[in-house]
Amino acid sequence: MNVDPFIEAEKIAGHNAKRTCELLKVSRTAYHARRNGLPGRRAVRDAELTEQITAVHQRSRGTCGAPRVHVVLQREGAGCGRRRVARLVWQA
Template identity: 70%
Template sequence: MTVHPFIEAEKRDGHNVKRACELLKVSRTAFYARCKGTPGPRSVRDAELTEKIAEVHQQSRGTYGAPRIHAVLQRQGEDCGRRRIARLMRKANLQGRHRRRRQPTTIPDQRATARPDLVVRDFAPDPHGLDTRWCGVITYIPTEEGRLYLATVIDIASRRMVGWSTADHLRTELVTDALTSACCRRRPARPVIFHSDRGCQGGFNWSSQHQFPGGIVGAR
C-alpha cells in the first residue's frame, strides 16, 4: 500500500513534506517524481531488474524460479533481494517449473506371500538368454485428462520392451495385460521367469502364475 496519497493530503493542509517523508520512511525524490508523473528511482530499478530477470528466465527455458534467478543475478553483481525478484516475477507473470510430486505406482502388499528370487539378482544382458528372464515396470504419464498408467515387460537379456499395456487405473489387469501382450508378441517356447516388485498390485502374485503359451511365468 502506497503512502503517497497521505503525504499529498498533508501537503495540501500545509504540513511539511520533508518531515512527513522522514516519519513514513519514504523517499522525497520518489514522492515528487510520482507527483510529476515520472518514474522514481525505485521504479526505474525495478524495470531494469525485470528485464534481467526475463533474460535469465528465458535462458533457463522457463525453468528457473526466484531462488535460482536470484543466485544468477548475485553472481552477475546485481544487488537485489530474493523477495524483490519474486515480486517482480509475479508482476511480470513469470514462474519457474516445480518438480511434480511422484505418486507411487507399486504398493507393497504386506499380506502377499514372499516369492523366491528366481533371477538371483542377475540383471546382466545376455544375447543367448532371450525370452528366459523378463521384468516388469509400472510408471505413469501425466496428461490433460489425468494420469495414464503404463505397465511394461522388458526382456532382461536384450533390454528390449516386449510387451506393454495402458490404463487409467492400477488394478491387476494392467500388469496381466502387459504380460499377455509380451507372450503374444514373443511366443516363448520355454518357461520364462518374470521378475517384479514383491507384493505389487493386489493379487498380482496370484495372477502372474497363469499358464501362458510356452510355460509358467514366475513372479517375485
C-alpha cells in the same frame, strides 16, 4: 497513504506547501517528484531487474524459478535481495 490531494487543497486555500509537508512528515522532494510524475528510484531499479529476470528466465527456457534466478543475478553482479527477485518474478 497518499497525502498529495490534501497538500494540493492546502495550496489552493493559500497555505504554504512547505509547512504542510512538514506537518504531514512528507519530504517536499518526494511530493514534487510525485506531482511531476517522475518514477522513483525503486520503480526504475525494478524495471531494470525485471528485464534481467526475463532474460534469465528465457535463457533457462522457463525452468528457473525465483531462487535460481536470484543466484544467476548475484553471479552476474546485480545486487538485489531474494524477496525482491521473488516479487518481480511473480509480477513479470
